[in-house]
Amino acid sequence: MTYKLVSYSAPQLRTVNVTRYVTPLREGGSLPALIEADDDFLYVLKFRGAGQGAKALIAELIAGELARLLGLRVPEIVFTNLDIAFSRAEPDEEIQDLLRASIGLNLALHYLSGAITFDALVTTVDPKLASQIVWLDCLVTNVDRTARNTNMLIWHKELWLIDHGASLYFHHSGQNWEEQARRPFVQVKDHVLLPRASELDSVDAEFRSVLTPDRIEAIVSLVPDEWLTDESSDVSADEQRQVYVQFLATRLAHSEIFVKEAQHARKALV
Known part of the structure; x- marks a missing residue:
């Protein structure tokens, strides 16, 4: 492909x-x-x-x-x-x-009408694309891209990504986000595309140049206020947005941590 x-x-x-x-x-x-x-x-x-x-x-x-x-x-x-x-x-x-x-x-x-669920046994993914998807999922800590539940579709002979609701799971824990932002993504060992992800170093350099601070902030700014505010908390929507921005910026600045974890996990597989 x-x-x-x-x-x-x-x-x-x-x-x-x-x-x-x-x-x-x-x-x-x-x-x-x-x-x-x-x-x-x-x-x-x-x-x-x-x-x-x-x-x-x-x-x-x-x-x-x-x-x-x-x-x-x-x-x-x-x-x-x-x-x-x-x-x-x-x-x-x-x-x-x-x-x-x-x-x-x-x-x-x-809705991608007529799309079929991606099956790694049927469709071989290019190493560059596999590395890009693995890198993204490590950045956003997406635990839901396994062989059991790939959350990818084949539509018009192209690979499409869906269902990212399990990402950024730091916001469920209530723990220190700064510490979590620097953690390796150990769940990458179960990533369905990890065996094909042989170009993580080059993808890391490429994607770090694309994800500039202003672009990250522009995406996070899309989140509506009503999804960020809670009656039990006096933290403002803008303050909550800054947590997401800083989490991603910190994780990006220390991407070598999750890249090395993914490479180590891949060596154990191949």
Whole structure:
């Protein structure tokens, strides 16, 4: 499979309104759904009221747009307004509760109709592309790209990345983010593309030059205030954004830590 960089402009997310709840997608525990929006496109909707709450949406947005900035293929991400009427019409009580808890602004990815799940036994990924994806997942600490659950699709013979809600898991722990930003990503040993990721050093140099501070800040600035504020905390939305910016900047400045961890784990495999 060949790979070409896709162009990236300044991040700007559209906002759509849900017009039809098509069907739940029961993979995983967050119960995403296939929905139709007022632009007549289908989307996979990620609910703010699901188990990990708004933090999963924050991770989805930041990691997804970082991937796009780095030239990787990610379905269009949009903000999605959900009206209370959908919860009233839903007969399933579990889904009804989820819809009710997610009224307002959510996140969705463009639905890639006809896409098939990536299978490493069927599709061989170019070492450069494999290294790029492994590097990204080490940066954002994405634990969910394993052989059991690759979170990648083949669409029109190209590899697309989906489901980044498990990234940036430091924001769930409440522990010191500065310390976590410098930790190696030990879960890389289970990454489905690690055996093919033989070009991590060159990718590290390339991607460090792309991820400038202003570009990182521009992506983090997309996160809505309402996803960042909590009634139990007096930390402002801007202060929360700065934590994400500084976490990524610190991790990037010490990328040799996670690159060496990935290379060590790869040697153990190959």
